Amino acid sequence: MPLPLQPYKGARDFYPPDKRLQKYMFGKWREVAERYGYEEYDAPILESLEIYQAKTGDEIVNEQTYSFEDRGKRQVVIRPEMTPTVSRMVAARRQELSYPLRWYSIPNLWRYERPQRGRLREHWQLNVDIFGIADSGAEYEIIVMVDDIFKTFGADSKMYEIRLNSRQLIDQALINYIGFSSNESRALSHLIDRKAKMDKSKFISAIDDLVSPKARASGKVEKLLALLDIDNLDNLPAMLKLHDSALDLKKMLRQLNQAGIKNTLFDISLMRGFDYYTGIVFEVYDRHPENNRSMLGGGRYDGLVGAFGVTPLPTVGFGWGDVTLANFLELHHLLPQIKTETEIYAVLLDDLEKSQAPIAKLRQLGLDLAVDWSNRKLGDQIKTANKKSIPYLLVIGRNELKNNKFTLKHLESSQEITGSLSELANHVIEERNNLKNKQ
């Protein structure tokens, strides 16, 4: 039996070009998060089972996670998401941390399920959370940051849209305005979340299955359907329109608009799967017809830190997966040509031993340099540099060693410059800095 060459189902190998792309994406994520004053944290990939049971449904814990019993009989889960972990960390130091607390992380997460487009078993996710702010300024900051990240990747606002809703508004609508029980309301909100995927008659019959015959008879279903057709806050019935949650949403949309973010919309059917959200929720959709899906989402969850037995802490956060981001960038042609880190390929022609001094010198001067020790013909060595897309070529042969003057060739443009090692190094470093400033 030959050994398998494929990575484990739903997981990925990162060959250098893949890793370069990942570094690029993570780099932009970090850059923007830090520009907003967020600090990076990390945590173990293993967590004890209990911390998931408090907040999520049983199915997620039992069927959609990698879980096992360790040798000490502890129930262990490979983390499927970061929110419980970060809540745990904050709760553990609830008293000593100072608020508002702004944290981010890019954890590796695992879920046990069938892989499909945009959803693998293994993925990485940018997680950003702000703790300690009850005011909607927290949501505002988070959404502005998300938008900023898109812009930093080169996207324009036509490529995506930001949809907003409020859990409080939904509760108010389903329970107080229409009059469903809280059980019916919870079941209905999960159903409404799937509305876009179902055709209308199927959706209606699914509603009928969920609600009591009495509710059906009293016209509540019609009332619900009418409500779900509303796509503008101003068209809500008065009782809802004047509710705090609707006013908050309206203010949020206005503020975003003032910040130049106009690709927003109110989507009353937007739920987010989890029950832990307590206020405004949002998702960003790709507008590309081939990928018309939610790429990231988040919202306010004020109860989770408190679930660890400490004084509750208002929190807003979001998670953004690397797979959905990569799909988006690819589809919208936003992937840059990402070069290898190596800047110089040193080709040795004559005396390998005497060539070591200039190579060491260039590295001391701060250059990333790979050496071809193969002693092959010059042309062959150049071909290798070319294939590795290393930008500069340095030839070290007897002439160079004798005169202590070297020639650096930029392979793409075929331009050559000649000079001392430090002159060449300065040139490369200058070009490197120019490139960085452009990005």
Add this chain to the structure above:
RNA sequence: GCGAGCGUAGCUCAGCAGGUUAGAGCGUCGGGUUGUGGACCCGAAGGCCGUGGGUUCAAGCCCCAUCGCUCGCCCCA
């Protein structure tokens, strides 16, 4: 977990109705003589046709199972 489609060289795929030693392009490696690459020409390596079983004189092709991939569903972190 459920349903559908697909598995032939590193990659993209051909492969006739089941009929001898399984093909192309790209890529890789080598060559086209002296210290300058990308083009072009020549050549080579590389496949138990995903795996196991079955039907048949004969299976890459048909049947069953299994694994994997893709797309839906469920669920969505």
